[in-house]
Amino acid sequence: MAMRDLATLPFRSIARPRWYDPLGYAAALLGVATATGIMWLARSILSLGSIYLVYMVVVVAVAVGWGLAQSIVASATAVLATNFFFIQPIFSFTVAAFQDALALAIFLALATLTSQLVARLRREASDARRGELIESTLYVLSETINRQHNLGALLDEVAGQLRLVLGLSACDIELDDPGGLGVVSAHSAEAEDVGVESDEGQESAATVVRVPLTRGDRATGTLLLTLPDPKKRLGDEESRLVNSFVESLQTAIERARLQQAAVQTEVLRRTDELRVAMLSAVAHDLRTPLTSIKTAATSLLNPKMVWDDEDSQAFLHAISGETDHINRIVSNLLDVSRIEEGRMRPEKKPHHIGAVIDNVLQRLQQRLSEHAVDTRIEPGLPEVPMDEVEIDEALTNLLENCLKYTPPSTPIHISARRRANMLEVEVADEGAGIPPAQLPQLFDRFYRVRADRKTKGVHGLGLGLSIVKGIVEAHGGKVSAANRPGGGACFTFTLPIPQPVSSDLTT
Amino acid sequence: MAQQLFVLVVEDDDLLRSIITRNLRAAKYMVFEAPTFRKAIDEMSVKPNLMILDINLPDATGWDVAEWLEEHMTGVPIIVISGAVKPTPAQMKKYQANAFLPKPFDMEELLALIEQYAPTITNS
Numbered sequence: 001m002a003m004r005d006l007a008t009l010p011f012r013s014i015a016r017p018r019w020y021d022p023l024g025y026a027a028a029l030l031g032v033a034t035a036t037g038i039m040w041l042a043r044s045i046l047s048l049g050s051i052y053l054v055y056m057v058v059v060v061a062v063a064v065g066w067g068l069a070q071s072i073v074a075s076a077t078a079v080l081a082t083n084f085f086f087i088q089p090i091f092s093f094t095v096a097a098f099q100d101a102l103a104l105a106i107f108l109a110l111a112t113l114t115s116q117l118v119a120r121l122r123r124e125a126s127d128a129r130r131g132e133l134i135e136s137t138l139y140v141l142s143e144t145i146n147r148q149h150n151l152g153a154l155l156d157e158v159a160g161q162l163r164l165v166l167g168l169s170a171c172d173i174e175l176d177d178p179g180g181l182g183v184v185s186a187h188s189a190e191a192e193d194v195g196v197e198s199d200e201g202q203e204s205a206a207t208v209v210r211v212p213l214t215r216g217d218r219a220t221g222t223l224l225l226t227l228p229d230p231k232k233r234l235g236d237e238e239s240r241l242v243n244s245f246v247e248s249l250q251t252a253i254e255r256a257r258l259q260q261a262a263v264q265t266e267v268l269r270r271t272d273e274l275r276v277a278m279l280s281a282v283a284h285d286l287r288t289p290l291t292s293i294k295t296a297a298t299s300l301l302n303p304k305m306v307w308d309d310e311d312s313q314a315f316l317h318a319i320s321g322e323t324d325h326i327n328r329i330v331s332n333l334l335d336v337s338r339i340e341e342g343r344m345r346p347e348k349k350p351h352h353i354g355a356v357i358d359n360v361l362q363r364l365q366q367r368l369s370e371h372a373v374d375t376r377i378e379p380g381l382p383e384v385p386m387d388e389v390e391i392d393e394a395l396t397n398l399l400e401n402c403l404k405y406t407p408p409s410t411p412i413h414i415s416a417r418r419r420a421n422m423l424e425v426e427v428a429d430e431g432a433g434i435p436p437a438q439l440p441q442l443f444d445r446f447y448r449v450r451a452d453r454k455t456k457g458v459h460g461l462g463l464g465l466s467i468v469k470g471i472v473e474a475h476g477g478k479v480s481a482a483n484r485p486g487g488g489a490c491f492t493f494t495l496p497i498p499q500p501v502s503s504d505l506t507t
Numbered sequence: 508m509a510q511q512l513f514v515l516v517v518e519d520d521d522l523l524r525s526i527i528t529r530n531l532r533a534a535k536y537m538v539f540e541a542p543t544f545r546k547a548i549d550e551m552s553v554k555p556n557l558m559i560l561d562i563n564l565p566d567a568t569g570w571d572v573a574e575w576l577e578e579h580m581t582g583v584p585i586i587v588i589s590g591a592v593k594p595t596p597a598q599m600k601k602y603q604a605n606a607f608l609p610k611p612f613d614m615e616e617l618l619a620l621i622e623q624y625a626p627t628i629t630n631s
Binding site for chain 2: 280284287288290291292293294295296298299301302304305306307311314315318321322
C-alpha cells in the first residue's frame with residue numbers, strides 16, 4: 001500500500017463530478033442511442049431541426065447528471081448519429097449539402113457550450129452542498145467530542161464519521177501510550193471491505209494516508225485513512241476538513257486522557273483504601289481468637305491458680321478451637337489470593353455430595369450444637385466430579401455464614417438435589433434474611449451484610465461468600481442467594497453433572 | 508474474704524467472657540456477665556464493685572455503658588479491654604476508667620488489675 005501525505009490526498013468526494021465515471025459514458029451513449037432509435041421510427045414526421053433539439057435535451061441531461069466530459073461524448077455521438085441516420089445520404093458519414101455540415105458544426109459548438117455552462121452550474125451547486133456538508137460534519141464532530149467522554153467510544157464515533165464524510169473505505173485511529181493509559185484504537189470500515197487484505201487486486205487499489213496526531217511536538221498517535229482509489233486528489237475543503245478533524249481530535253484525546261488518568265488515580269486510591277480496610281479487618285479478626293488463646297493459656301500457666309479438670313479441659317478446648325479458627329482465617333485469605341490470581345484449579349474426582357455434607361457437619365458439630373440441622377439429600381444422586389477439599393470449604397463457609405447471621409436455636413436446612421444436568425446444593429437458615437437491596441453485592445469480596453443493631457455482633461472479613469463463589473465457579477457451577485418465603489436466607493450452588501457419552505459417538 | 512466482690516464482665520465474645528469468668532470465680536469473685544449494652548444495664552440493678560468493659564459491643568460501645576454507669580451510680584472502677592481501639596487519655600478520664608488492657612492480654616495481668624482496683628471499694 002502506497003503512503004502519501006495529506007496534501008496529495010485523493011478524495012472520492014462528497015458528490016463531486018467524476019470525469020472517469022464509466023456509468024456517465026454509458027448513460028451518454030445509451031441516451032443518444034435511445035433518442036436515435038425513437039427518432040428513426042418517427043423520422044417521417046420529424047424535421048432535422050427537431051432532431052437537433054432532441055439530441056440537445058440528451059446532451060444537457062448528461063451534463064446535469066455526470067458532467068462535462070460525459071456530455072461532450074454525448075454531443076459527439078449525437079453529431080455522428082445525426083450524420084449517419086438523418087442527413088442525406090443516410091447510412092453514410094458523408095454530408096452532401098453544405099448547410100447540413102454547417103448545422104452539424106453549429107450543433108456541436110452549441111452542445112459543447114451548453115455542456116460547459118451546465119457542468120459549471122452543477123459544480124458550483126455541488127461545491128455549495130459540500131461546504132454545507134463539511135460545516136455540518138464539523139458541527140457533528142464537535143458535538144460528539146463534547147458529548148462522548150469515553151475515549152474508546154469517542155474514537156469509534158469519530159472514525160465512523162470521518163469515513164462516511166470522506167468516502168473512505170476504512171478509517172483507523174491509533175493512539176500510542178505515553179502515559180501508561182493503554183493503547184486505544186478505533187476502526188471503521190465499509191462492510192464489503194472485510195476481505196480486502198486477502199484480495200490482492202483490491203488491496204493494491206487502496207491507498208493508506210497516515211496523518212500524525214501530536215501533542216506539542218510529541219507524537220500521540222496516527223490517523224489512518226484508507227482510500228478506495230489512489231487516483232483522486234484532495235480538494236482544499238477536504239484538506240481543511242481533515243485538518244479540523246485532526247485538531248479537534250487532538251483536543252478531545254488530550255481531554256479524555258486527562259479524565260482517564262483521573263479515574264485511574266481514583267481506582268488506585270480506592271484499592272489502597274480497600275487494602276488498608278482489609279488489613280485492619282484481618283488484624284481484628286485474628287486478635288479475637290488470639291485473645292482467647294492467650295487468656296486460656298495464661299490461666300493454665302498462672303501458678304496462683306488451681307484448676308479442676310473441667311476448667312482445664314475448657315481452657316484447652318478454647319485454645320484448640322481458636323487455633324482452628326485462626327487457621328480458617330488464614331486459609332480463607334490464601335483462598336482469596338488463589339482465586340484472585342486465577343490459581344483456583346480444582347482437583348476433581350467423583351464424590352458423593354452426601355458424604356461431603358456429612359463430613360462438614362461432623363467437623364462443625366460442636367459449633368452447630370445450638371441449631372437443629374435438617375439435611376435432605378435426594379436419593380439416587382450420582383457422584384459428581386469435585387475437589388472434595390474445596391467443596392468442603394465452600395459448604396463450611398456457607399454454614400459459618402448461617403452461624404454468624406442467625407440467632408441460636410433457629411434451624412438450618414441443607415439439601416441436595418438434581419436439577420437437569422446440575423447438582424444443586426442449598427443451605428438455608430431461618431434468620432433475619434438479607435435486605436433485598438444488598439443481595440447483588442453479597443458475593444463481593446469484603447462485603448458484609450450491614451449488621452442490624454438488634455442482631456448479634458457480626459465479625460468477619462466478608463470473604464466467606466466470595467470464596468464460595470470462587471470455588472464453585474472454578475468447578476463450572478454457579479452461586480446464588482435469595483430470601484426464603486418463610487423468612488431467612490437461602491444460598492444455592494450448582495455443580496455440573498457430566499453427561500454419559502452416547503454410544504454412537506464412541507467409535 | 509468476708510464479703511464477695513461483685514464484678515460485671517461486659518464482653519461480646521462468648522469464649523473470652525467465659526475464660527475471664529472462670530478465672531474470676533476461681534479467684535472467689537462473684538461474677539455477672541453481659542454480652543451487650545442492654546444486658547449490662549440489666550445486670551447493674553445491683554451495683555457492681557468493679558466492671559471489666561470491652562469497647563466493641565454489638566449494640567453500643569463500651570463508652571455508652573460507662574456513660575450510663577456514670578449517670579446512675581458512682582465509684583465503680585472500670586478496667587477497659589479492647590483489641591481494636593486504644594482509648595485516648597481524655598476518654599479514660601471522661602468515663603473515669605481506671606485501667607486499659609490491650610487484647611490479647613495475660614490473664615494474670617487482668618487479675619492483678621482487678622486486685623489493684625477492687626479493694627479501694629471495700630475500704631470505702
